[in-house]
Amino acid sequence: FNADRLHYNALVFAMNGHFARRFMVNGSYTYSKADDLSDDNVGSEGVLPSTDPFNVLVDRGPALTDQRHRIVASGMIDLSHWLPGKGWEFGVVSEFNTPLPFTIIEATAANDGITYLRPPGIGRNTGNRGSEAKTLALVNAYRASEGLAPLNRPLTPKSLNTATTSLRLSREIAFNERLSLRLQGETFNVFNKPNYVTN
Numbered sequence: 215f216n217a218d219r220l221h222y223n224a225l226v227f228a229m230n231g232h233f234a235r236r237f238m239v240n241g242s243y244t245y246s247k248a249d250d251l252s253d254d255n256v257g258s259e260g261v262l263p264s265t266d267p268f269n270v271l272v273d274r275g276p277a278l279t280d281q282r283h284r285i286v287a288s289g290m291i292d293l294s295h296w297l298p299g300k301g302w303e304f305g306v307v308s309e310f311n312t313p314l315p316f317t318i319i320e321a322t323a324a325n326d327g328i329t330y331l332r333p334p335g336i337g338r339n340t341g342n343r344g345s346e347a348k349t350l351a352l353v354n355a356y357r358a359s360e361g362l363a364p365l366n367r368p369l370t371p372k373s374l375n376t377a378t379t380s381l382r383l384s385r386e387i388a389f390n391e392r393l394s395l396r397l398q399g400e401t402f403n404v405f406n407k408p409n410y411v412t413n
Contacts, residue, residue: 218270220250220277238290246284248277253317253339265329265338275338276315282343283312301386306379313374314411316341318353342370376409378402 224246231239251270266272286309293302317339320331332338333356340349346369354364384398403409 218251220248222246222248222277236292236295239287240289241287242285244281244284246281248280249275250277253278265332273338275340276343278314278339280315280339280343281311283310285310299385299387301384301388303382303384303386305382305384307382308379309377311376313342313370313376315339315343318349318369320356342374346370373408374410377405377407378409379404 224244226242226244228242229240233239251274252264264270264273286307288305288307290303290305293304294300296302317330318332318336318341320333322331323329324331333352335352335355336349350365350369353369357364380400380402381404382398382400384396386394386396388394
């Protein structure tokens with residue numbers, strides 16, 4: 215919306231190669247950082263309003279889409295030399311992403327019943343960002359002030375890393391120079407890993 219500012223920076227490494235006209239390999243690594251003043255309310259659940267609509271800069275922090283590390287590797291093999299007929303291909307794509315950020319808030323809203331409150335010293339969407347030990351210490355200091363027991367577990371479970379591998383087998387049947395038919399079968403997340411979008 216018109217009060218937001220989004221900054222995105224990324225460093226991308228990519229490689230690709232073709233071998234003996236039968237194998238193709240691609241890989242990329244992206245290190246990125248995205249921050250903004252408020253969460254996008256389109257296509258998101260649990261989006262919270264600004265803590266201070268008269269000073270939106272106080273909420274500057276990681277964007278909900280801030281994916282810090284992303285690795286993608288893919289490969290394709292021309293199977294026509296081993297299978298009967300022409301046009302056979304087998305492909306694989308694997309992706310690994312580190313967790314998205316999340317907001318740490320108090321259990322109850324402010325006096326207006328709408329505006330959320332964060333424990334002192336914790337910024338917007340700082341879960342999964344910065345020093346987890348420091349954030350956990352701030353959370354436990356707040357919990358102690360409320361008479362609650364400290365958390366004795368990590369704020370971010372390792373299961374929040376997302377990883378998926380997909381496979382594809384296809385065959386292209388050419389009828390003439392202009393007309394062909396592609397038959398394709400795909401399977402996604404073949405290792406059936408649960409991938410959680412947020413904490």
